[in-house]
Structures are given as C-alpha cells and as structure tokens.
Amino acid sequence: MSEIKNELFLEAVKTPAEGLALLGKLTDAASPEAVFGQPIQQGDTTVITANSVSVGLGFGLGGSVQQKNKADQADYNEVDGGGGGGGSTRARPVAVIKITPDEVSVQPIIDITAICLAFFSAFGAIFLAILKTKKLAK
Amino acid sequence: MEKQGHILKLQMVRGTPHIIGDRLLTPISQRISLGLPNWLSPDEGFVLINQKPKALIIEKDGHAQERPIYDIQSLIIIGLWIFTAFAIIMISRNRPKENHQ
Numbered sequence: 099m100s101e102i103k104n105e106l107f108l109e110a111v112k113t114p115a116e117g118l119a120l121l122g123k124l125t126d127a128a129s130p131e132a133v134f135g136q137p138i139q140q141g142d143t144t145v146i147t148a149n150s151v152s153v154g155l156g157f158g159l160g161g162s163v164q165q166k167n168k169a170d171q172a173d174y175n176e177v178d179g180g181g182g183g184g185g186s187t188r189a190r191p192v193a194v195i196k197i198t199p200d201e202v203s204v205q206p207i208i209d210i211t212a213i214c215l216a217f218f219s220a221f222g223a224i225f226l227a228i229l230k231t232k233k234l235a236k
Numbered sequence: 237m238e239k240q241g242h243i244l245k246l247q248m249v250r251g252t253p254h255i256i257g258d259r260l261l262t263p264i265s266q267r268i269s270l271g272l273p274n275w276l277s278p279d280e281g282f283v284l285i286n287q288k289p290k291a292l293i294i295e296k297d298g299h300a301q302e303r304p305i306y307d308i309q310s311l312i313i314i315g316l317w318i319f320t321a322f323a324i325i326m327i328s329r330n331r332p333k334e335n336h337q
Contacts, residue, residue, distance in 0.1 A: 133287050134251045134263040144256050148263070148289035148305055156282030192289055192307045197256050202294050206308040216313045220320040227327045234331060 132189065137197075146195040148204075155185025245269045248290065260295040 135147040161179030191207045251263035271283040289305040 129287075131252065133265045133289055137254055137256060146254070146261070146263075150286070150288040150307060150310075152287075153285040154282070190309075192309070193305050195261075195292060195305075197259070197261070199257060202259065202261070202292070202303065204292065204303055204305050206306065208309045208312070212309060213312055216316050220316045223320050224323045224327070227324045231327055231331045 142199055144197040146197070147191055148193045148195060149189045150192050152188045153185065155183065157181065157183030243270065243272060245271075249287070258296060262293040262295070263289065264291040264293065266290040 132151050133149055135149070137144045137146050139145075159179070159181035161177065164176045164178070190209075193207055194205045196203045196205060245268070247267050249265045249267050251265060253260055253262040255261075265287050266289075267285065267287045269283065269285045272281060288307060291305055292303045294301045294303060
C-alpha cells in the first residue's frame, strides 16, 4: 500500500528481455489492483478508493551497418545501434466506496482546483472570441 | 505485459472480489488501450493505457446489484469543453458580415 509509484527512474537495459520487463513495470501500474485500492477498515466502516490510472510509453530503436576495410585486415562490418524509451504513469482518485453495515455508497471525489482551471480557461476562450468579434465589427 | 498487436482495445476488467461483512464486492473497471507498435517505423512504437473504475457489483443473500461509478470531475470538464466549443461556434456564426461595396 505504501509503495512509491511516482518515482522517476533511469535504467539502462542491455537485452530486449530487460527492456520488455522495464516496460512491463509501467503497464503493471494500470492493473485492476491499482484502480481499486485495498479495503481500509475503521470500526464498522470500510473504505475502498477508486482511481483512474493512465499509462503512456514509447520507444525507438536505430542502427547502422558500415563496411570497413583496413590495409592489414580483411573487410569487416561495424554495427552501431541504440535505442531509448520513456513513459509516465498518472493516477487520480475518482471515488470512494464507503461500506457500512447498513449500506454501500459511492462518493465522488472532485478536485476543485482542476474544475476552476477548466472553468477559467473555458470562459477566457469565450471572452477572447467575443472580443475578436467586436473588433471585426468595428 | 500484454502483447501489443492491437491499435485500439476496449475491455472490461473484473478486479479481485472482497468479502466485507455479509457482502461480496466485485469491482469492475474499463480499460482502454491504444497501441501503435509500428507507428513511424518498425523500430518505434508507443502505447497508451487508461483504466478507470466503472462499477461495483454488490452481492448479498444471493442478490446481485450493480452500482455504477461515475467520474464526475471528467464529466464536468468535458461538459465545459463542449459548452466552450459550442459558444465559440455560435459567436463566430453571429459575427456581423463586412460590407463590400
């Protein structure tokens, strides 16, 4: 429960299997266990948190083969290559499930800051549209 | 890790059931994954996964009841975006036309 999921880590991988295991760490973050937390009991009341989990990751690989020749050696191919990838996970609480001996209720969690930011952005865009229309009308 | 051979995949996932008191609670979540394994070239790819809670099945005395879980915050924000888009379209449509002589 107390495992840190939002740490930033940098890890070098030497084989494709290690790379897949590293990507698996990120996709495991979107498991059903991450969406619904473990029940927490306090007296007669039990609480389960419900989260929305998003995972995004990408990777790229590249390489080249160059034919080399040296005076004292036979021709040989030099292979260069590399790759990289990155990803991110994000979890946001959506609701709390409250279980009492009498009932089971689902209580939504609302981030007022996010709503206010969306509200001001929306009305800012509408205000700019009105302003532009008035300018064009003159 | 699941095989990334798809482009868009939508699935309902059942979580681990919990017995709390005399009830059996089974959480259901919705998983949307967008994966483009050969996006620009065979050596590049990306995957996006979003998993959100969808419902809770409550079983008691042989009766099952499904309780939906709504993401109210996302609904409000999406509603605001739709309202803004609609308002901007209406404002630009009602723009006074220029007089060309």
